[in-house]
Amino acid sequence: MTDRRGFIARTLAGASTLLLSSCYDLSEKPWFTNILGKVEDLSRTAQHLFAGPHTLAPEFTKADIAPAFRVNGTADPGTPEYQAHVVRGFRDWRVTVTGLVDRPLSLSIDDLRKLPARTQITRHDCVEGWSCIGEWTGPQLALILAAAKPRPAARYVVFYCADPMTAEGDPEHYYYESLELSEAAHPQTILAYQMNGAPLTVGHGAPVRLRAERQLGYKQPKYVQRIELVADLKSIQGGKGGYWEDQGYSWYGGI
Amino acid sequence: MLTVKSLPQPPERLRAALGLAPPGPHYTFRRHSLWVRVCHWINAVCLAILLMSGLNIFNAHPALYWGSNSNFERPSLMLGAMENGAGEITTGVTSIGTHQFDTTGVLGASKVDGQLSSRGFPSWATLPGPNWLAMARQWHFAFAWLLVFNAVVFFAYGVWSRHFARDLAPTKSDVAHLPREIAEHARLKFPHGETARHYNALQKLAYCLVIFVLGPLIVLTGLAMSPTMDAAFPILPWIFGGRQSARTIHFICAFSFFGFFLVHIAMVILSGTWNNLRSMITGKYVIHGKEGGHD
Numbered sequence: 001m002t003d004r005r006g007f008i009a010r011t012l013a014g015a016s017t018l019l020l021s022s023c024y025d026l027s028e029k030p031w032f033t034n035i036l037g038k039v040e041d042l043s044r045t046a047q048h049l050f051a052g053p054h055t056l057a058p059e060f061t062k063a064d065i066a067p068a069f070r071v072n073g074t075a076d077p078g079t080p081e082y083q084a085h086v087v088r089g090f091r092d093w094r095v096t097v098t099g100l101v102d103r104p105l106s107l108s109i110d111d112l113r114k115l116p117a118r119t120q121i122t123r124h125d126c127v128e129g130w131s132c133i134g135e136w137t138g139p140q141l142a143l144i145l146a147a148a149k150p151r152p153a154a155r156y157v158v159f160y161c162a163d164p165m166t167a168e169g170d171p172e173h174y175y176y177e178s179l180e181l182s183e184a185a186h187p188q189t190i191l192a193y194q195m196n197g198a199p200l201t202v203g204h205g206a207p208v209r210l211r212a213e214r215q216l217g218y219k220q221p222k223y224v225q226r227i228e229l230v231a232d233l234k235s236i237q238g239g240k241g242g243y244w245e246d247q248g249y250s251w252y253g254g255i
Numbered sequence: 256m257l258t259v260k261s262l263p264q265p266p267e268r269l270r271a272a273l274g275l276a277p278p279g280p281h282y283t284f285r286r287h288s289l290w291v292r293v294c295h296w297i298n299a300v301c302l303a304i305l306l307m308s309g310l311n312i313f314n315a316h317p318a319l320y321w322g323s324n325s326n327f328e329r330p331s332l333m334l335g336a337m338e339n340g341a342g343e344i345t346t347g348v349t350s351i352g353t354h355q356f357d358t359t360g361v362l363g364a365s366k367v368d369g370q371l372s373s374r375g376f377p378s379w380a381t382l383p384g385p386n387w388l389a390m391a392r393q394w395h396f397a398f399a400w401l402l403v404f405n406a407v408v409f410f411a412y413g414v415w416s417r418h419f420a421r422d423l424a425p426t427k428s429d430v431a432h433l434p435r436e437i438a439e440h441a442r443l444k445f446p447h448g449e450t451a452r453h454y455n456a457l458q459k460l461a462y463c464l465v466i467f468v469l470g471p472l473i474v475l476t477g478l479a480m481s482p483t484m485d486a487a488f489p490i491l492p493w494i495f496g497g498r499q500s501a502r503t504i505h506f507i508c509a510f511s512f513f514g515f516f517l518v519h520i521a522m523v524i525l526s527g528t529w530n531n532l533r534s535m536i537t538g539k540y541v542i543h544g545k546e547g548g549h550d
Contacts, residue, residue: 017379023304024383027390036393043396051487058489066324123323123498125482127388128316130325131498214486248389254483255396 044252051254053182057213060121065196066132069124071203074163074175077223082162090207095191099158099228102149109193109207115139118190126217127249136211137194142185145229150181154229157184158236159210162223165243177221178233178241178251179212188213191224218244219253273529279543284452286540291418294409295535301402302512304394307382309509310375311391317363317375319506323497331503336364336373344371399477406470422454423463429456445526448544465515469508476505 026032076082085093090109097105119137145157161175183189189212193200200206205222212220219242233239238246245251270278287295318330330350337346347363349356360366365377367385378384382394413419433456439445446455454462478484479491479501495501523531534540 019303020307020379020382020384023394024385027383027387027394033393036397039393039397039400042400047481047483047487051483055486057482057486058492060323064323066326068327070325070327123482123485125480125498126316127392129312129480129502130316130318130320130327131323133324214483216482244389250389250392255481 040250040252043255047252047254051214053186055214057122057188060123060133062121062135064133065121065135069132069134069195069204070126070130072126072217074165074222075203077163077202079162079164082223085162086202086206093207093225095208095224095227097144097148097227097229099230100151100154101229102151103147105144105148107144112139112191112193112208115143117194118188119194120188120190120211120213122188122211122213124217124220127244127253135196136190136192137197138190138192138208138211140187141189141191141210142187144191144227145181145185148229150229153231155181156230156233156241157181158228158230158233158241159221159224160226160228161221162225173237173243175221175223175243176237177210177219177243178230178236179215179219181229183212183214186212186214214254216253216255218242218249273527275529280545281541281543282546283539283541284546285538286452286534287538288412288416288418289538290409290412290416292535292538294405294412297401297405298409301398301405302516304382304398305402306509306513307380308391308394308398311381311383311386312388312395313506314375314381314386315388319503320499321496321503322499323492325499332506334358334363334375344373399474403474406474423459423466425456425459425463429459432456433460443525445522448542451540451542461515461518465512469511469515473505473508473512476501476508480505 093109095107116139117137118140119135121133121135123131123133125131156178158178159176163175164173165175166173191208192211193208195204200209208224209222210220210224233241240246241251317334319332320326321331331352333350335348335350336344337348339345344364346357347359347361347365349358349362361377363375364371365374367374367378374386383390436456440457475491476495479495480498485492492498492501495504530541
């Protein structure tokens, strides 16, 4: 009996190892990952079809706000430059809007605060699977983009951040992200400077972070310094449109 | 010299269990249509890959919650690990509500390259083997699409060919026979002869549950986890009581599918392995007795 059980266990383990190792090999074959990439296009197209450019992410009430909103990714950029901004209360922080625009902008946090603000209580969905509800306040990005007068060739909005993703602070590896122009102009896409009624903490992206409520967390960068409108993402850093995308994550972050 | 003919014939019970052609009069009939067979095997591959890539995705945050928020202090289920003073992983702990179980080696902590490591599910159960969220998500979504396409074909076929109405819908006599069937299944006595031409009540119940309840539920709870789908259909997370509840139900559905798989395989083996297997490959099923006759 024990022998037979041992044999069955060995057979099952062997079959599982064979299946797993062949799947692992497939995961590294370009022809196969190309197919998986096509599936990402299919998901994006289908979701665009259902969601359209204007449907809103569900909004919640103050009672739903998470008591402990998890700090994920960078908890503190930790560079001397950022530290200096913290000490000065982000007085000299600038968010610039450049690239394929007719009127490049350079906005201080005070400038952002003077714009009409949107406050929304939304659910933050991490790619890992957890969620936290928080209240965010800031101007709609659509307002700022309109003021910068995008050129017709602009297709993507790229966000460059102050948090280095490597110890050396190699400029190639600061966090960055990108959205389609339509998602960047969505009514719930805001440059949030306030969370749960208070200025953003360092852990949550002080002084300003992006909220794009129909997207996963990694599509909503913290510590935003520079916004660039581009026609193509290929020439930027790893060419995949974001720090995590360059590590293999899907550029489309609605699923 | 021993010839094939002189070999002792396996006893009748074994022959029946293996699903070998019975010695007496028998005939074959086409039990499963080509559509059903193709859909069945595509489904089998999809479910295996979806389960294993799903476990890899789960490993990125091996805890479940109820509601819209993740209350990190009070998970419904958590596969965690404990370490000693030197920072070495020593114990895998599975928590369900306030109950804790030592599951070292399998859940919470299992060996990676000979070293006990903090891992929700062990590497032999996940696809890919190493924790690799980005790749596991791509596998999962690719085979989720295939599963849904396959389901659309199967549902269209099932309605159009009357497969659902004719073969799957329980009848009044099915309901009446249910208690007796449960008793017979428990004694591992399975229908033979003419009665084996149709699904029995327990089969119909199991297949209907999987096809019409579990299948749609796992797809809908999967979609409810997508922030863009929640914008398109806010009712999605609402009906499941929030995104985290939807994730928990998705997980329960996945293991219900796995439970169905285990029982399904056991039934296939116990009620005539080869006859069953062949009928899902070539379609042919051997029936004991004369065609049109009674047992």
